[in-house]
Amino acid sequence: xxxxxxxxxxxxxxxxxxxxxxxxxxxxxxxxxxxxxxxxxxxxxxxxxxxxxxxxxxxxxxxxxxxxxxxxxxxxxxxxxxxxxxxxxxxxxxxxxxxxxxxxxxxxxxxxxxxxxxxxxxxxxxxxxxxxxxxxxxxxxxxxxxxxxxxxxxxxxxxxxxxxxxxxxxxxxxxxxxxxxxxxxxxxxxxxxxxxxxxxxxxxxxxxxxxxxxxxxxxxxxxxxxxxxxxxxxxxxxxxxxxxxxxxxxxxxxxxxxxxxxxxxxxxxxxxxx
Numbered sequence: 172x173x174x175x176x177x178x179x180x181x182x183x184x185x186x187x188x189x190x191x192x193x194x195x196x197x198x199x200x201x202x203x204x205x206x207x208x209x210x211x212x213x214x215x216x217x218x219x220x221x222x223x224x225x226x227x228x229x230x231x232x233x234x235x236x237x238x239x240x241x242x243x244x245x246x247x248x249x250x251x252x253x254x255x256x257x258x259x260x261x262x263x264x265x266x267x268x269x270x271x272x273x274x275x276x277x278x279x280x281x282x283x284x285x286x287x288x289x290x291x292x293x294x295x296x297x298x299x300x301x302x303x304x305x306x307x308x309x310x311x312x313x314x315x316x317x318x319x320x321x322x323x324x325x326x327x328x329x330x331x332x333x334x335x336x337x338x339x340x341x342x343x344x345x346x347x348x349x350x351x352x353x354x355x356x357x358x359x360x361x362x363x364x365x366x367x368x369x370x371x372x373x374x375x376x377x378x379x380x381x382x383x384x385x386x387x388x389x390x391x392x393x394x395x396x397x398x399x400x401x402x403x404x405x406x407x408x409x410x411x412x413x414x415x416x417x418x419x420x421x422x423x424x425x426x427x428x429x430x431x432x433x434x435x436x437x438x439x440x441x442x443x444x445x
Contacts, residue, residue, distance in 0.1 A: 204229030228264030232257035234355035238363035274343040280350035297362035298426035310428030318439025334444030353433035360385040382413035
């Protein structure tokens with residue numbers, strides 16, 4: 172499977188020009204969509220989940236857009252692929268929240284992103300190329316191991332347990348991870364942010380900074396349990412997942428192993444219930 176990967180190419184990663192205006196536009200549009208989704212969830216017509224779906228789609232579309240602009244800059248026409256991807260993400264999120272087959276639309280978002288990115292060579296700097304099977308397998312195994320460790324630790328210390336999750340809810344959660352949650356995190360934090368910092372400095376400063384930013388994103392997520400022990404566990408395990416993904420990015424020159432590590436971890440996490 173071809174997904175989010177490429178050898179690190181310093182010649183292809185010159186700093187982009189003047190992204191501030193574009194980032195302001197992205198932040199403004201994301202904020203408007205989040206506010207609109209929140210209003211829809213409170214007083215709007217239609218299913219209650221539609222507003223939440225708009226919020227989720229807008230946030231992940233915004234993260235992908237930021238990663239795109241940080242890497243490519245603001246060349247003429249930058250907004251077209253960014254807006255197309257944003258629209259696709261919001262519509263896929265709506266479909267996932269409203270119709271039974273909708274999660275399939277989210278699961279296809281990595282392919283949509285690859286197709287859109289194929290015409291932009293600068294995005295190879297994020298890690299858009301093939302990955303060796305060994306690195307991909309290592310990433311999946313590392314994420315699954317961390318997820319399994321979380322299940323054991325949470326069940327022994329915090330009173331959580333592995334619940335019986337229905338096939339459709341579990342598949343829907345995995346589709347969200349594959350097409351939004353893990354995808355946007357890898358694209359922005361291990362792709363745009365880590366790659367840029369790694370180019371300018373060493374591995375550890377880049378890995379620690381990008382992982383810290385990713386943790387802030389997860390700690391601001393209202394879906395994360397609010398119990399102090401749950402948040403402490405999230406910082407620990409998501410920090411390990413982030414550092415592992417950075418190491419895999421550095422070793423393989425690809426985002427695919429880190430992406431698979433994230434999927435392996437969340438595949439186990441979704442089995443955890445209070």
